[in-house]
Amino acid sequence: MLKKVGLALLLLLVVIQFIQPTKNQSTEILASDITKVRQVPADVQEILTVACYDCHSNNTVYPWYSHIQPVAWWLNNHVVEGKQKLNFSTFGDYDTKKANHKLDETIEVLQKNEMPLKSYTLIHTNAKLTDAQKTLVINWAKSAMVGGETGNATPVYSEEKEREEH
Numbered sequence: 001m002l003k004k005v006g007l008a009l010l011l012l013l014v015v016i017q018f019i020q021p022t023k024n025q026s027t028e029i030l031a032s033d034i035t036k037v038r039q040v041p042a043d044v045q046e047i048l049t050v051a052c053y054d055c056h057s058n059n060t061v062y063p064w065y066s067h068i069q070p071v072a073w074w075l076n077n078h079v080v081e082g083k084q085k086l087n088f089s090t091f092g093d094y095d096t097k098k099a100n101h102k103l104d105e106t107i108e109v110l111q112k113n114e115m116p117l118k119s120y121t122l123i124h125t126n127a128k129l130t131d132a133q134k135t136l137v138i139n140w141a142k143s144a145m146v147g148g149e150t151g152n153a154t155p156v157y158s159e160e161k162e163r164e165e166h
């Protein structure tokens, strides 16, 4: 009996290898890419690419084990959910209010050490951010918040407003 169950599980494992989620891979830089709508210094861009882009952009770098099921599904969920919440590749599609809110949340998740996800940094150790890196991205996010309907270069982030809201 146990042998049969084991065999069935093994077979299932083999079969599911052939059911792969669509890969999130596009090297095209859209007009709505964050780099097209905001100033992103090279050092900030580097951190975002290494630590956030696998789940928050249109281009995921897939490690070898990500092709193995059920790992692939589990990872795909993070990518789909992550992108749905925040996509730096289409950041320009957010209206100013939403864009500012996403930047505000970026600051918050970094301050609270919620991002990158722990399960991710466990393997992607280079995505573990130092305090200096976090500060760099936080300060950038503050400066990238803009005022006005269409967005202008005036940073609108204020520590005071932030404290009131939380």
Ligand code: HEC
Pocket: 048, 051, 052, 053, 054, 055, 056, 077, 078, 079, 081, 082, 085, 086, 102, 105, 106, 107, 109, 115, 116, 117, 120
């Ligand atoms: C392994 C995938 C993964 C990585 C890497 C990752 N995130 Fe996320 N992120 C998610 C998922 C999944 C969610 C949605 C669920 C949640 O909030 O926990 C999310 C949510 C967020 C949110 C909340 C957005 C909202 O509107 O609620 C922000 C902001 C965010 N991530 C920023 C970042 C930043 C900044 C980095 C890099 C420093 C990063 N994330 C790295 C997967 C990831």
